Amino acid sequence: MMSVTADQIIVFVILILSLALFIDGRMRYDIVALLALCVSAILGVVPWTQTFSGFANPAVITVAAVLVISRGLLNAGVVEMITGALMKVGKRPTIQVSALTGLVITLSGFMNNVGALALLMPVGIKMARSSLVPVSILLLPLAFGSQLGGMITLIGTPPNLIISAFREEHLGQAYAMFDFTPVGLGVAFISFLFIALIGWRLVPKRTGPGSLDDFFTIQNYLTEIRVPPESKYAGKALREIIKATNAKITIIQLIRGSFARPVPYMYERIKADDILIVQAALDDLKKFLLATGFQLEEHVTLDRETIESGDRILMEGTIRADSPALGLNVRDIDLRAGFGINLLAVARQGVLLKERLNDIRFQAGDVLLLQGTEGALREAIKILGCFPLAERGLKIGEPKRIIESVGIFAGTIVIAALGIVPVQVIFTLAALLMVLISLVPVREIYESIDWPVIILLGAFIPVGQAMEETGGAELIASTLLSFQNLLSPVILLTIILIVTMLLSALINNAATAVLMAPISFSIATGLGVSPDPFLMAIVVGASSAFLTPVGHQSNALVMGPAGLKFGDYWKLGLPLEIVMVIVSIPVILHFWPM
Known part of the structure; x- marks a missing residue:
């Protein structure tokens, strides 16, 4: 030897x-x-x-x-x-x-x-x-x-x-x-x-x-709350409400009668009988409802059509093994300010994570549910290093050029x-x-x-x-x-x-x-x-x-x-x-x- x-x-x-x-x-x-x-x-x-x-x-x-x-x-x-x-x-x-x-x-x-x-x-x-x-x-x-x-x-x-x-x-x-x-x-x-x-x-x-018919079940992580007329916060701006209550919630949508505004402006004044669709951990949601007097609308069933109003759509994506987002959280990336999109949910190994979204550090294989415009989502999935799991209106490809590409490759x-x-x-x-x-x-x-x-x-x-x-x-x-x-x-x-x-x-x-x-x-x-x-x-x-x-x-x-x-x-x-x-x-x- x-x-x-x-x-x-x-x-x-x-x-x-x-x-x-x-x-x-x-x-x-x-x-x-x-x-x-x-x-x-x-x-x-x-x-x-x-x-x-x-x-x-x-x-x-x-x-x-x-x-x-x-x-x-x-x-x-x-x-x-x-x-x-x-x-x-x-x-x-x-x-x-x-x-x-x-x-x-x-x-x-x-x-x-x-x-x-x-x-x-x-x-x-x-x-x-x-x-x-x-x-x-x-x-x-x-x-x-x-x-x-x-x-x-x-x-x-x-x-x-x-x-x-x-x-x-x-x-x-x-x-x-x-x-x-x-x-x-x-x-x-x-x-x-x-x-x-x-x-x-x-x-x-x-x-x-x-569920089998929908990759994420909307009602598992989004909540609909109503602003009652007697609430002291009726008539105040969203920014004031968030600041006064120190709320750790994400407001996904404002509904006022037949009008819906995705990702409302933070200076928007909330009126009596407005409905807010929010994303929040259970403990944070309880604190917010207690502080504001807003009411939980438990009888309403949320669906994708409700969330995908206007030019806002939902898209699921999975994080690649070489993603630059690995080890980072939402605060590090600042999705809302940087891209104008919301992260609504994260699933890992088939289980929806219940912890606060801002605290979750991304891992390879995590599945993200994102809400935003088509253009913003296109840019965000590139930066995040994700592969889209559902088309959700994101069209890819130019079929008329198939002959050219196949010819070059062959x-x-x-x-x-x-x-x-x-x-x-x-x-x-x-x-x-x-x-x-x-x-x-x-x-x-x-x-x-x-x-x-x-x-x-x-x-x-x-x-x-x-x-x-x-x-x-x-x-x-x-x-x-x-x-x-x-x-x-x-x-x-x-x-x-x-x-x-x-x-x-x-x-x-x-x-x-x-x-x-x-x-x-x-x-x-x-x-x-x-x-x-x-x-x-x-x-x-x-x-x-x-x-x-x-x-x-x-x-x-x-x-x-x-x-x-x-x-x-x-x-x-x-x-x-x-x-x-x-x-x-x-x-x-x-x-x-x-």
Whole structure:
């Protein structure tokens, strides 16, 4: 067995601490990666001249370009056109799961998988409501399917691009566009059959916040109160009333006879028999009623039509894992002053939060109910880092441009598959072309790129290379190879696949690929066999983050809307991963023999 050097110890300590921070989750993964890179450079295991070389890696450039191209396809209405037919598939869960999961697998093979999921989530929620199927039964398979599709092509997910760039660096030739397809398609197809026929029955039946026919139940968090003629506050301005009572309430709407004013002006004078629709915690509401003498209108049933008066609409959105709003509360963001919108409710893991809205700190997967104008909501969801869960009048896409977008994308795929132009160059060119013909407006170029993933890749790739260049990967491989009398190459391949799956459930799958690539390559070299089956095992394992909600953005995104709990994921995820291990090994060895 090899002796351990000081540089190897430094690299292992940095990687172990990085893994701990990745799993802990309180520090965002791109910050962890940058911290690991800086420490590696300062301690000398990454040369100064190579500190930021990861940002020039073809995988990083291609990921950014693919994200811009995905935005172009979305803007053109390609996905909307395809998903329109889904609402006609019927109300049987098996058919609904099959249609949604099959479509997201297909889309995720050629576009950003989180983007594909975000487009189909509202469809899944609507299907669940209309057919009285628990939301979780449709959304969890949808999240898993978005990851399965990533295995099918080179551009399906960042780990594939990382593995391809790694192969080019070590063997002189990258993987082509469809080199992943025989293995990826085979594994994804068997996994799809398992989910559609058996797997969805293992998903806990959760309905998400609110009732099946409405995502949020209005009367759960909004209250209607009347101003009686005898109240001493009748005739006073709202501002005076709020200040005098020190009220911690949000006034959503003022109703005076047949007239309704959403978000009334604070200097508006309240008259006798006015009705105020307010949002408040129970204790705050009691204090306000006691101080003002206003009366609770318990016999009135509020509905969306009441709240969506004038140009004000309601919209549900779920917070992304990379949202800048994570850890912040309403006061920090100042939604009302900054955007002119109201936050009416927050749900987490399917439960409406009862604490004061101003005190809630946002987490990934939280579902927000927002009220405002269409334009204000459009801007707010961008700033908050949310995906809309219901259209609510927010129209997306330009169907007339579908031919242009599909033509550019198809041409790019053909050129990349033929190897005429390097993948990173042709996809960057395609992204620029979509910008030049205004499929992607200039203002949306940088909005469409998932910057935390780009930073993670650029920062962590040199750290992974340091593990290889210091001999750390070879040390791990030689330790495993010392048991090769007991462990055959096939068993070692299976171990690599399972370890990659377990890591992907805990940390970002791109970081998993960066860590596992040099280790698997060293094992293959030590065995004297082709490294391709080992690299393919990483591709499959990195797209199999099915055990927890933290391993992949898709899992986190459906947690709130589906009302899922942390322990719900493995109930489908573990059987699915077992099926994938059983299927993957023979499929990999058939198409990529040792």
